[in-house]
Amino acid sequence: MGLTGARGPEELGIGFGQEDHLDRSSSTVLRLAAPVKAWIQRSALLLLITAAVALMLLGRIESGIVQAARSTVADAVTPILDFASRPISGTVDTLESAQNLMALAKENADLREANRRLRSWQAVAYRLEAQNGALRDLLRMAPDPHSSYVTARVVADNGGAFVRSVLVNAGRNHSVVQGQAAVTGEGLAGRVAQVGARSAQVLLITDMNSRIPVMLAHSRERAVLAGNNTNRPALLYLGPRNQVEPGDRILTSGDGGVFPAGLPVGVVAASEDGKVWVQPFVDWDRMEYLRLIDFELSGLLLSAGGAD
């Protein structure tokens, strides 16, 4: 009000009362202030829109800075997300164990039967392992490189509508490196796309930008598994004479040297008109932990049982 008073003399001279004068001058200020405020708001909106567009282009052209910013944000909130995701998996586990209790007797019988079957398979595996070793000795083959792994919890599903990816709570501090394969107990889930100090983003094999060198288990024919944002990635670049049947197993081929060869990926779900779709082994709804396989550092970090 002190400032507006300075504007008043001629109004006072016409003989308005003090209160009336205050009212009028404050309304003058309001009249003046409203357009100014609107102008500031509009230019702020324009400025921020420009900044957002600049960020979009920056992310497109030179993604180093944006990636560094992403890693920083992910590192900062990973402890919060880690904390928040625990009770949920706990609740789901409790619900599941309650369901399991009801089916306990039947499950026990099933497991006994499965155990019997697996024991005979184990015997076969031992025999084949011994035979394989003997044949390798005969051929003087170089041993397969061992690999170690880091197990990380999935703390966020940060894909949204356009990207298939998850955030895990292990990063550079746990010797996670970009490009490593991420697997569950069932099979290949994705590839480490971006690494922070204590978090990493894993691009899933179903994402549109995912390309994984794979092979058919029975014919060793090479192909590329290409994500398409659905639950069934496609198999590209298969040889023309190749007969693919639904149910054929798909493994990583190890081409490119980033992934170990022979990781289970999925089975052929459907094939028509030369197009082949793969059903991954991974159960996306139960993906709680991911193993990030350290393959390139094989010679340095030997770990028993890590190679699978």
Place this chain on the structure above:
Amino acid sequence: MREDVWHRLDLIARKILPFFVTLLLIMAAMVPLRVPLLSPVIPALPLIAVYYWSVYKPDLMPIWAIFLIGLFHDLLSAGPAGVGILSLLLVYGLVESLRRLLVGAGFLAIWLVFVPVAAAASLSTWLLTCLIETRLFDLEPTLFQYFATIAGYPCLAWVLSQLQRSLIR
């Protein structure tokens, strides 16, 4: 003197609360639920929150706060950076231009206005993502999320209104 300081801190805390609650909602929407078929239909919680505060308490959701919320969302999610910011700024612009319609309006009217506003925000997100990635993305997940967002609005708006009542005098 000390009470004065506490009073001020209290006031500041109340003022920045909507901003931080919205950041928390962004994180909450990303917590893996591990429930089959639910993940694609998580509503766009920051969109609801920004619309809510812009309508009811615009002074607590200034434009720079909206920018920072969008930036946080874009950096944390794996989508292209900048797209979320632009869609939230679009919401801000639409609410500002519809302000006269929204002042004093009831819950139902505000929800009805949210239907086209959220449509504009969702479509712009889809369009900008297609442009920046130079490929045509399936519209279906966007539509799913849009309907989930419309359906989720009353629920989250109720929670936010309780928050507004209890914390902002």
